Amino acid sequence: MNLSFANKVVLITGATSGIGKATAIAFSAAGAKVVLSGRRENLGAEVVAEIHAAGGEALFVKTDIAQESEVAALVERTVSHFGGLHVAFNNAGVESSCPLTEIPEAEYRRIFDVNVWGVIAALKYEIPAMLKSGGGSIVNTSSAVGHVGMAGAAIYVASKHAVEGITKAAALEYANQGIRINAVAPGVVITEMLDRFAGSEESDAAKYLSSLHPIGRLARDIEIAQPVLWLASTASSFVTGQSILVDGGFTVQ
Template identity: 55%
Template sequence: MNSPVVLITGALTGIGRATALAFAREGNRVVVSGRREEAGQALAAELRALGAEAEFLRADVRFEAEVRSVVEQTVARFGRLDVAVNNAGTEGQLAPIAEQTATNYEDTFSVNVLGTLLSLKHEMRVMLEQGAGSIINLSSIAGQVGIAGASVYVASKHAVEGLTKSAALEGAAAGVRVNAVAPGPVATEMLDRFAGGSEEGKASFLATIPARRAATPDEIAQTIVFLASDKARYLTGQSIAVDGAYTAQ
């Protein structure tokens, strides 16, 4: 079977889940990864019900041995790795800089930055040897602008953008593409937390978006599927804002 092999970290909810479903509907072989065994097995079964070959592999991206194992198991199961979507992330504790802590910095960066770095490291080793592959990192509009009250999260996503550009330069000549998707507000639980858990806060936030609404997870997933495809085969080292024109202001 020649359909592409796709690995998605942080795949169990929100954008990650929508991305797994989108790739499965396209006929890809999909490996979903996350920290919750029961939810992961349920998602894999849902993907198989759509007709896709699918597996769940448990991993916490903060730990290199677990990241390495997921990549190695994916290759052992399917023979290659064509697409990797590094989606695992956290917003951490939202607070003004004057109230931030070293603990929140460590917790946020260990997932968003170290997790992305470790994933890139082991995914690129496989793809460079293959001479082909596409990696999509999940950034955010927070990787391109500042957000008051979210300094640590913003810093972590700026770091993801830097990792993306550097990895793209290292992989370009070998046929390995690395890009980022930078969503604006998306209709997920994270948006509720950013809005302080209130409908008023959410409405106020969305009023700053020219499109006057949040994206759906599937709208972000469709952008990821496009970036992974041969239709984007000359596109690398870029961060694509999917944000309802927020960063155009």
């Protein structure tokens, strides 16, 4: 099974923390030239330094994924710096929890701008760059709640269901042009996002979330990164339009 990314250029959004950071480091360890994007320059520089210290090649490009002009500039910079684009991991996302009858319109727009438009805008610029690079593989970050509902999180749930739909439609549009497009759908992962919506890993809320996963614990970021590398690699060459649940059994109950 070939999981090497030697001579491959990989672009990752939301790469300054959590799943995106772990995936960037894993791609680099597998030989890729990695472009990290996000809004926090100091954290981006730290991840780049970590990759350089391990002997890898990486570039950070400050990008708000909800701003189309910044996404266009990100892809342009990727191609001008590393000479092409072969893999993209559209991972930037924001969470939201709010009782349905209290959802402010601005909250809907904040979440959909990043989780939905951010993915569409990324695809819009990544795909032409990949076609010029001879094809490629794209992975979007969905969620277990892109497959099932969750009370109190309607906007987030809807945004991740949208990522599922975008993944299928985009996969069909480019299936015969050498670009595969899939999603990864994690259960609850120990990241800054968990800290924001549940407090620390040790909180009662986190313990409750852990109990919802039949495997008996929450995921670590690297456990999401590994399936992303498989989806991005030629090892999954006949897989497109799929969403791979990496959820410790959460959705099969």
